[in-house]
Amino acid sequence: MIPGIPEQQLGYVLPVGVADGVHHAFYSVCGLEVNMVGYPGVLAAFSRADGERALESAWPAMEFLAERRVDRIVIGGLPVTTSAPPAFVHELCAQATEHFGIPVISDAEDTVMAVRALGARRVALATKWSPDVVAGVREHLVDGGIEVVRDFALPHTAQQVVALQPEEGFRIALELADGALGTGDPVDCLVLGGGAWFVLPAIEQVEQRYGVPVVSNIAASLWGFLDQIGRSPVTPGWGVLLDRLLVSSTDA
Template sequence: MVDITPAAGEAPHRVELPTCRIGYVNPLDIIDTCPYEFYRLAPDNAIASMISIGLSGFSGDAARQAVDSNLTRCLAQLAKRRVDFVVLGGLPMLYNLGPDYSAEFRERCRTEFGLRGGTSIDAVNAAFRALGAQRVVMTNKWDDQLNARVADSLASAGVNLVGTVAQAHTADQVKSSFEQGVDVALRLVERALRQHPDADCVFIAGGAWLVAPLVADIEREFGVAVVAGQQAKIWYSLNMVGNHVDRPAYGRLMTTPAQPSHLA
């Protein structure tokens, strides 16, 4: 809170300013779903500082080029903004960078920039632990090669992935309308749960779909928990700075405070 000096004859008043700043390094040049979801899920005292790493494609080479060319600049600028925590997003990019990259990123944030940090892979793994997910089915718009990397990563984190239902896409299809994204996401979730009725959690991977408004409805209709990539990233970063707030309209994860064992 800050005191605002009033004009002569007016009563003094106070204004609440942000006290928590989260930095997000997002993959693509256009960043829209992340801020849309952040300001619905975060408490009023939180503000997001977002910057793009300039990912140009979905291959491993494109992922490495984006990190090598632009990550230093992104982290340096967020350090100047004095963010409390920084998250490197872009699940396809991160899975393509390999199983050790999240630890490498956290260490680089700490040693080179004095920042606390984590990745979207750290976020989704923490979300599965917090929800106690035992049998996870995944839906996304990725190809078989990338999904094989995801399966390996989840297995190494102790996540029991019982199946994947995907609709592969081209880069241009990522920019489809929100309505198309919602339709595709719902159809894939329904197909996944028909094929794997014993699943207790659906992992809607990636951030290009705007799925936050769907999560609570999916959980009510199918009786499963939902972990969505963008939502998990925001939930994780807020919990890492002790700034969790319940948002029951957006599903179970947003009413689940993380414990230290979930975030480790």
């Protein structure tokens, strides 16, 4: 081990070219002893058609990340990873895992596994995407054995999302949670879609307000990475999902 040199690395295929929220979330949760290698994505619009186009560009991105000797590759951005049927995405990740010899997973798969790890089966879904993108997210959750009781959306364009100031992202996350959880039948969990904006700081506040765990796709991917490499978050306060790793490390 060389001081200042990261011990493990997460390779992340970013959905868009500008994703400061993803980088901030990674280092806030995982610390400086690990590194995130991001590869800029090509998503230009929140639509299933453009998501499919972005998904097709994943192979050269993964080739680059594998050459950087990362320990895990995440294909990020639910508008990308849910643009194709679940079986197609599962097969893509399985083929890439075999080809590169390291775990490759989509953040859609990370999200499903995180929800199931919390014991949740009935969820509310809150997003800032168009109806066709939301339909794709629903399809992947249902494929994972999760019932989407209701969904709430405040549609934004991709350009609007990357232009959000941090405090705006925080406010929108709270608005989305209020819209999804403020009325209706009880649910086990809130799935809060988004990673390229500052969604993570809102999670604990939402959990305290409504008494249910919150899973965002970026939190799910960080949880999957830390669990794989046997690390825990550097600080608590990022929500029930990530705090479970702190409890696990204490028990160990």
